[in-house]
Every structure is written in structure tokens, then in C-alpha cells.
Amino acid sequence: MLARTVSRRLSQIRGLNQVGLFLTTASPSVLDGVGTGKMTMAPAHKTVRTFTSQCETVSGEPEIPIDKMVSSIYTHVNSCQPASFTEEEKKSKPLEPRTIRHSYRKFVIPLSTDNEKKKEYLSAMGNVRIGKILEDLDHMAVHVAYIHNSENGSLDGPMTLPRTIVTASVKRIDFHNEDINSSRDVIIDGQVTYAGTSSMQISIRLFQNDESGNLIHLLKADFIMVSRDPLDSNKKIRVHGLVARTPDEAETINQTKEHFKNMSDLADRQTTNEELRLIDNMYSNLISRNKVNDIPVLTPKEMWMHKTSLSVTEICFPEYQNMYGKIFGGFLMRKALELAYTNAKLYCKGRVAIRSMDHIEFAKPVEIGHVLHLNSLVTYTHGKYLQMKVVASISDQNNLSELAKANLPTLGQEAQIRTNVFNFTMESVENPNTLTVVPKHYIHASTYLEGRRLLNNTLKRIVN
Template structure:
């Protein structure tokens, strides 16, 4: 009985501490800039950070990152990248005259993660570096690089680009960030690349299959898939047969559920974005693994959009779908939504896109409905973007 009372008291104290911290943050609103012109320009060096993960020199840390197959859990790396992107953004907006930052910086988008080496060793130190490469009025692009110490030197493992947004202390409205002043030709090029990335994302949004019809070439692809599944014996639009070495799209799904506990919250009492990415990746990997019949390797992560925050106590529903395959490649889309058991409402929070490669050719994925055909084309677009990058 005594232990139970102590536990309940601890929970109440933690909740009270969090409420007090949030109340204190509200008072920081008066420190927000009225316009971006009121803020001093920063350089890319101002936000540069280097962080070491001593997996090789600290074996006790290794357990958190270790997989059953003696590799590193990539979901944990996603959590670390998300945390680093936040720290980089706060470094860019740092004001030495203020004891605390009035900004709430959250992840808006994972633009791209490209794997340069597909094996991450669990017994070698890891180094993360990164800095701000582009800013808008209220948004920040942070580029990060991860390398691992092997044979006396650090070798590149991945490159990542995150887009962060600044909000007011209550995380209710946008807030201005410091402008960026590039120094030299190399930094000018990075800034231009950031602007190009923004234009590319806007173009992809305008061309989304949720907004406009497929292109003429894409319509031909869908019709060809349809013709290949018609039963020639019945000559009926409704009679469909599965071609050899193929799987219906509806049979290539995997689902999961997470109860969102306070342990995974950020300072705004919402679920940490890195946790969401880890859970989505692990489900997507399992989906690709069961579909391909072997342990897949990650090629790329792209276009992870954070549409809505996930509240503490939410029921988080994750649905993974193999939506496109080509040779040994598997394109997986993971959709996450929160379910309110009281109102019975579902709200989409995130959409994740992962590209995996198998060690053998995988079956063709075949859509059966128009909606599945749109998923197929969307998966094909993401795969082509990964290949062309």
C-alpha cells in the first residue's frame, strides 16, 4: 500500500511539474520578435554542432541500439537525428541576452535521408554533424551527416535533411526566426539548394494524386495493370486473376497500435516526433521483411510529413502498405492516425515513405481498386525520386 501511494504521488508531482513548466513558458511570449527584421542574421557556423555516440567505447550504451542480428536499430538513429535537428535550430536562434528561448521548435518534415553505407556497426563510435542550410520567415532547413569510425577513420553513413518550424511558447502560432547570412560560395550553394528543395516540395504538393489526376503516362500504367489481371475466359470487367509472381496490394499490409504514454512526450506535452518515426520505421521494415521473405536493407527515407501533433494518451494506429516494387526494391508507405475512442474519430497525423532493397527479386505488387492504383503510382513516384537523387 505504501509503495502504491508513493507511485501515485510521484505521478502527480511529475504532472504538476510539467504544468508549471508550461505556465512559465507562456510568459516568454513577450520576448518574441515582431518581424524577422528585428532579429540579427546568423551564419551557418553559428548553428554547427558535432555530437558523438560512443557505441564502441561505451558498451553499456550499446544495448539500447542493438538489434537481434547484431546491427544498429535504425529507428533509434531516427530519434537521434530528430533531436539533433531541434538542437541545431535552437543554436541558430540562440540569443545570449535571454536566459530561455521563447521559441517552440518542432519537426515539420523529413525531406530526405539518403543512405551512403547500408551497414551500421554496433561496436563502432558514431559521429553526427549538422547545421542550418536555409531559412524562411518561420521555418528552418537543417542538414545533418552521420559517419562511423572504422579502420582508423570516420566513414560516411547517411545524409539527412529536416525542415523545422518555429512556434510561439504555447506552440499555437508561427514565430519568426533569424535570417541566414551565407559566407562564401559553398554556403551560397547550400542556401540555393535549400530554396530549390522548397520549390520541389511545393511542386510535388501541387501534383499530388490527392489533388490532381495522374499524368497520361501514369494512366497507361494503371490501365496496363488492369488488363494484365483480366480473366480472358470470362471477358468480364469484374473477373480478375492474379498474374504469376504477384501479390494483391490488399495482401501486403501490416498494422500496429501504440498507446502514447507520458514517457515519450516532449516539453510541449506532445509525443516526441522521433518516437513516431521509430515506430513507423520498425513497422515498415517488418512489412518489407514479411513481403520479401528476407531481412531488407534501407535505401532511403523521404517526405515524412508531420500533419498534426499526437497528444499524450492517444491511441496511435499505424498502417504499413507495400505500394510499389521493382526488381529487388520495395517501396513502403506507413500511415499513422490517432483514434479517439470517445468520439470514434480518426485523424491522420503522419505519412512516412521508406525505400528498402532485398537480397532477391520480390513479387510484383498489384492494385485492384482505383484507390490502390493511386497508392501504386504515388509509391512509384517516391521510388523514382530516390533512384534519380
């Protein structure tokens, strides 16, 4: 019965234009591994395929607009009745493993036919605002995660267990093409590629037709979602497992599982001897330029890191809330990206392009009424590439004493709580020879090394 229901629901979702819904080992030009961060774009004259080989071609149905996807999440969450489940059910109710195909969904952002929607997405340059796309990616990740854990394979039905699904982190977003045309529809698809006890990885892609009608791959993202008890956010709620029905699906699941097991945190790992020597040589060189004393001296082609700071502060209004009454994670990503982009553009004195987002952390929720502080820095530079970091923190005028306890007591009314960290790799398009950023303080030396790891990792993965 469940299989028939899932099949019937999937038949309502149209495949990508001229897209075969399968992936075989004979077509490595499409995807080289979901969840691995290794991907190549299919040639424009070839069809683009979905993540798995399990889905058959689907056609004949109209595209489903993204607004319906968003509204379905709110309806699904509002229909949840957590009090109707016993504690025993939460702990022991059998949860049938699901396939990757079960959660696959595709939607369209109708920019070619909806003028109001087009205005929402229009940037100052006349193309699509990437910040708005980030909001859609976050919604898509939540939608797919709820589909994976729904009773009948759609959000029209109930949850198998009462759950609140939130974004824990964004492992990576790689941009293959950020120049998204504001007059053509954008296609977004996604599916679950890993499921643990209470966590999931959702892999999402974005496409758009070019002027010749060929489908172009724009980006790929990996979101880490967690399932929590609606009555107690500190309690985990189990999610459905993931099983493979084809060799391709098995490879996808195993690769992602291996990445979860062995994922090395590039941002927080211990400083190596090679990195220590790098900082020591850097300061020896800076000091050697001064023939009078031991004060480091910069050249006209260098800039102190603390001089690159750019900040913005605003109050969190109800219009930014998600279905749980917290500030929407996609909104926070959008604000961080737009600040980092602005800072990078000022630093480079020209247009920049976004290449990747890494290690995006959602440590604490942001509430309505909080004062949101976003601070950005250029943390590392290499030729025409820049690594940007944005740290988000909150303060609350009604709870200053509580916030102060979490910080040093001497901070008093300046006490803030860090909620998010965002890392962006950008490319200077108009001025390839950017200033070299240099750390002046110890904490900035640590930030410099963190940025160096992230930028080098991006260059190896999607540039070189």
C-alpha cells in the first residue's frame, strides 16, 4: 500500500525538461558522487539526470511552483499533534527504511511567467539574487526531510512520529554558475542521501535553461538536518533509515556515510607545524622591512585583516520567522552572503563572483525581537580568490543579565551570543590582483589559517 501511494505521488511530479530520471555508472559526466563534493557538469547537449537510477521517466504533468512547496511545509507542521504520541511510541515505534527515490522532489521558480516573483528575485545587476536562492535551498532541504519521514510519501499525510526538523549546518554549497537569468525559470530538485539516527543529509541541485534551451547545472548543496521533539527541542526524535535498491544508490549512501564518519573539520583542526612555520616566516618578513624597530611593515599591496571588517546590525522582525516561530535560517544565510559579497566587492574594488560556501553553522536559534549582529572579514587571499567569514551573534535588551552570564561578566550590556558562522569563497572578476590580507593579532592568525584551509580546499575541489 505504501509503495503504491509513493508511486502515485511521484507520478504527479514532472521530470526535468528532456531529463532521464536515472544515473548509471556509464555516465560519469553527470555526477561523480552525491555527498562527496566531487561533481562535473554535464555537457549542454546531453540530458541532465537525477541523483539515482531508481526513478523512471516522468512526464505530462505541469511544473509545481516553489510557493506550493513552502506552503505545504507549514501545513504539514501545523497538522502535527505531538501530544497524541506516547513516550514509548517515540522510543520504539518501528520506522520502515526508505529509499533515496522516496524523497526525491522537484520544483520550479517561475520567473518567466510570474512578474511578482521575478521582482522578489531581481538583483541590482539585473540577474537573480543568490541570497533569495539560499532561502529556497533551506526550504527545499526541510521539505525533502519531512517527505522522507512522512506516513504516506507526501506532506498531505501525517508524520510517522512527531518531529521538528531544523537545519544543523550546511556542509557545502558549490556554485558552478552564479549568473542566473531573471527571465527564465529555475528548477530545483533534492533528495535524502544519508540518514543516521536523528540526522539526515539532503543533497540539492539547481538548474536553468540557457538561451538555446539546454539545461545548465548551476549549483549543488549539501544540508545537514536534525530531527527534534516538538515538545522538547533537547530531545532527539528518530528518523527513517535509508536503504539502496541499486548499485548506484548503494554507492551514494556509502560515500556519504564515509564522509560523515571521517569528516575532518578544516575550520577547527589543530594547527600544524607547517602552518606555524608559515606564520613565523610571515612575521619575520614583515619585521625585516623595518630598519628602526621591531614593528611590522606592510607594502602597498597588503592590508591588515582587522581593516577589512564590515558589519551590519538589525532587529529581527516577525516577517523573518519560520514555521517554528524562530528566525528562518535561509534569511540568516541571505543576510550573511549579501554582507560578505558587499565586503568582498569593496575590498576588490570591482565585481566578485561566489564560488562556494563551506562550514555554515547553526549553533543557536535566533528569536523574534533579538538584535542581530553580523560581522564580516576577509580572512585569506590567493591571487584573485578571497575567503570571507561572517559571524552572527545576538543581543536581547530584555535579557541582558542572562546574556552577560554566558559571556564575561565585565562585558555587561555589550554581552552577545554567537549563533552562526558562515564561510564564503569568492573570486575577483574585474581586478585579478587583489591585496594580500595579513593578520596582525594572534586571533586573526588563527582565522587566517582557517581561511587558508577552506580556500585551498575549494580550489582543489571546484577550480583546479
